[in-house]
Structure formats: structure tokens, C-alpha cells
Amino acid sequence: MTPDDDGRRACHDRLALVLGSASPGRAEILRRARLPFRVVVSDVDEEALGAEHPEATPDELALLLAQAKGRDVAERVAAEGVDVPTLVVGCDSVFELDGVAHGKPYEPEVAIERWREQSGRTGRLHTGQWAGLLTPGENGAGADAETSTCVSADVRFADVDEDTARAYVATGEPLHCAGAFTIDGAGAALVEWVDGDPNAVIGLSVAVLRVQCAELGLRFADLWDTSNLVA
């Protein structure tokens, strides 16, 4: 075996993952899914990008933002250079109720108002998910190949009174969540039903990431942490 063959094999046996998002929920999904990763955050101006596309539907908006964030992070990682094939994932989530896109409420009073609207009703959570591959030695300005899709799920909220909504908002949790809820935190008490991939509702579909790996010619199982196998 020549040193070149050796080098190539070493590369192909490893695959690095970069999460292009500061979301603790997305990071937790990857950790629990046993997918080692590092975080690189984009500086895409979401508000400005949304304003440039006033005609975009909520799912189109989630996809546009995910693509912009993913490509921005891929450019940053490419500029540093990569030693092994590196998969960059960019995500954005938008909540839709009555055809209107809702992002993060930020302020408690906004979150309480959202809950007045959505209590007892069904909305739709859209997660745009972009995946791009950086190959060592390509010296590209970004990903050599990319794929993206929007993953949507219906979410049915419990019919809760103002006191319960205020108690929930007081936990602080919903302030930085699209749609002012989570299904993997205190908000679990107020969400009755999901019709779709629950991880996409949290912010990143691991099942879609597996399919995106295949689309990019990668073996998803190479992302799994194999340091502690049982069989």
C-alpha cells in the first residue's frame, strides 16, 4: 500500500460534522444522537434576509434562511481549510399559524400573546435544513456539493388558561424558541400532539440528515461515535 492509498483511506474512514447554529436544542439532538460535532455560527442577518423576500411562504423562508446560514458557515470552514471530509449543516425554524410566520418572541408579553392565539389550536413548524460537503484539498470557497430541504410538522397545542401560559412563559424557556414553545423542555406540558418528525420540531431532523448524507455520497454511520460499541 502506497502512502497515498494510506492517506486516502484515513480520510475516508473519518467524517467531521459542523453544526452551523448556536441553538442549544439542535446541539442537544446531535449529542444525544451520538454524532460528535463542533459549532460554527453564521452572521447572516435573518431579519434583513426575510425583508428581502416578503413574498416567501413560511416554509420557503425557513429554507432560504437555512441555506444562507449553511453556506455562510461552509465558507468560513473552507477558509480555515479541512483535513477530513466535513459535513456542514445549516438550519432555521419558522412557526406558522394561520399562514403567518412567527419567529422567536424574545419578550414575555409577546410570548403570552402568542399563547393566547395558539392555545387549543394546531400550527406548523418548518425547519429548513441545508447540508454541504467540504473535501480536503479542494480549496474551494465553500461546499463542493450541497443539498437542502424543508421538513414540516403539525403541532397541536393544549387548550391552556392564561395562568398556565403565564407560568410557562415565566420559566423563560419560550422566549428564544420559534413559536414560543418546545417539545423537549417545559413546553412539553402544553403540546398534545405532533404529526411529523419530532426532532425537526426541535430544530434538526436526524433522519433527514441521514438521507442528506446519502445524497452527498456519504455513509451516515461514519458520523456515529464508535468509541463505545457493544456488538
Place this chain on the structure above:
Amino acid sequence: MTPDDDGRRACHDRLALVLGSASPGRAEILRRARLPFRVVVSDVDEEALGAEHPEATPDELALLLAQAKGRDVAERVAAEGVDVPTLVVGCDSVFELDGVAHGKPYEPEVAIERWREQSGRTGRLHTGQWAGLLTPGENGAGADAETSTCVSADVRFADVDEDTARAYVATGEPLHCAGAFTIDGAGAALVEWVDGDPNAVIGLSVAVLRVQCAELGLRFADLWDTSNLVA
């Protein structure tokens, strides 16, 4: 205000939660839902109880096991005595495919065989959930009031090849999970869709727990950790 009034108010302002299950997934749901709790495990013989009810459907079996575990734990906690109103929760999950109940596979080869069967198909996860209330001063032999239900959700698995199933089983994760999968771990890569409460699929529905509190005359928000409120 008399001392008695004072004492009663102190009791009503606090509510303790006991999780009657050793499942790390259920404990993690409660932790993330900001519901402080302690764990007391039953010694109900699940196999023996199941054998006593050969006619039980998978959802009936999950409910029977949850009731038996919850009542057993409530008796243990009652025997110790309680200082504050205490809610005990007992759960059991059973996975159903083609009308057949499946528990935990335990062995890698059993888990791989399950995946050969369920890959690309839809099964149903049943979580029996029993809640009982212990009141200070009642000196009862168990819960003073109880309520229980079975929460079911459809789960659609990705169509995965043998290599991917083997790589998943090698993580060890599915061996101790009803149905040989999780949606909140490495198994997230292999589950495409859930139709129901995702937390019930993991093992405990917080939304149902909120309703069960109301049925027992309790205010669910009293269970929330209020040590770090924002508003």
C-alpha cells in the same frame, strides 16, 4: 391566621413528584420539563404480570403494567410517610407491530431481527401512565386518589439496510428500549415520523401528566421549578 391555616397553606404551596421508573429517558423528560422529582423503583415482575394476562392487547398490557408499578411505588412511598402532597407516576411502554407486543430486545441479535421486521414500516408505541396522589396525614396504604390512561402514537421507521441497522444496534442504545428504538438518541436517524405525543414515545407524556394533575385536583404549574423565573 392560626397555625393550622399557616400549615395548610405551606402544604398547598408545595407538591412533590415521584417517578416510579428507572428509565433514564423518562427521568430526562422530567428534568428537561423543569419538574423536580425523585426516583423510587417498583419490584413488580413484568414478565409474570404479562403472563397472567395473556388476553391483554398491547395497549391494555402497557396500562396494566403502569398501574401495577405505580401502585407498588405509591405503597412504598406511603409506608415511608409524606410531608407534602406527593404525586407518584408509574409508566410502562409496549411497542406493537402487526398486533404483536414487543418489549426490550436485550440481545443485539434480537434487536437486529426487530429492525429486519420493522424497517420501512409503521408500528405503535403504547405508554401506560398511572398517577396517584399521596396526602400528608392520611397514613394510607397507598394513593388516596388515582387516575391512569394509555397514550399511543404511531411511529414510522425509515427503510434502512442491514449495515445501518447493525451500526445502530452496535451503539447499544436499542437493547433496553421497547421496540428497539429511540427518537431522542441515535435512533432518531432511523425514525421518520411520529403521529402522537413524542414524549409518550420516549416513555412519559408531560401533557397527559398536566391533565392528570387537574383530574386529581392539583395545579400542574406547582410542579415546575420556580427557582429561576424571568417574568
